[in-house]
């Protein structure tokens with residue numbers, strides 16, 4: 503499908519694997535020129551610049567690289583994120599700070615240093631990869647869930663401060679099959695039962711499965727396009743129906 507994105511320039515953070523890699527795959531199909539900012543090398547062919555999104559100097563260097571090479575930045579997809587498990591009293595201050603620094607400050611820094619270029623161009627789109635944990639929470643993910651709630655505040659702030667030139671939209675995703683999800687499954691049940699655990703999580707979803715990274719890629723491509731030009735400051739839920747479900751059984755008729 504031609505969404506009119508051909509030749510535009512996008513930065514995807516955390517694009518070396520998982521959801522970011524899926525987003526890049528779909529954007530490349532649409533003819534977008536994409537740069538991956540990640541701390542880890544990608545295992546596929548893509549323009550890659552090593553950036554830790556929580557470090558201001560690295561973000562600035564990365565953005566300068568993109569502007570000097572491509573002359574513009576049409577969109578950024580703030581996807582880099584990390585997770586840890588624990589209720590508040592189980593969460594170390596270090597874990598809390600790491601999660602906030604990558605998941606929230608990282609998106610802030612990327613926006614802060616790209617927006618001036620988008621303003622000059624008169625147009626830009628920022629997508630924040632949030633989570634259904636921006637609206638409801640699992641047990642024992644206090645720091646992660648808080649960071650994903652915070653991303654909605656950042657999304658709304660950017661939207662109202664820079665409309666109509668710059669749009670900002672959050673994607674609130676349910677479980678997606680990625681190395682992060684596999685890590686979470688392994689943590690719970692051990693390496694040999696990862697598949698069973700992911701299938702079990704999938705069965706909770708009305709759609710009967712967890713998502714895949716291309717599901718997020720297609721939504722991202724649409725949101726970047728002018729077809730989505732009236733979508734701003736909100737979050738789009740993509741969760742196979744999960745948060746519509748109240749997990750309480752109904753009696754037979």
Ligand SMILES: NC(=O)c1ccc[n+]([C@@H]2O[C@H](COP(=O)([O-])OP(=O)(O)OC[C@H]3O[C@@H](n4cnc5c(N)ncnc54)[C@H](O)[C@@H]3O)[C@@H](O)[C@H]2O)c1
Nearest residue numbers: 516520521540541542554555582583633677678680681682
């Ligand atoms: N997988 C899911 O079920 C799910 C659900 C909802 C939201 N999300 C969100 O989607 C995003 C991607 O998740 P994923 O499952 O693909 O994770 P992942 O761990 O598989 O991939 C994340 C990528 O981000 C990179 N990264 C980590 N810290 C970074 C930093 N400081 N600077 C730059 N890059 C960094 C990693 O190297 C990795 O390549 C995250 O923000 C996550 O919170 C994931």
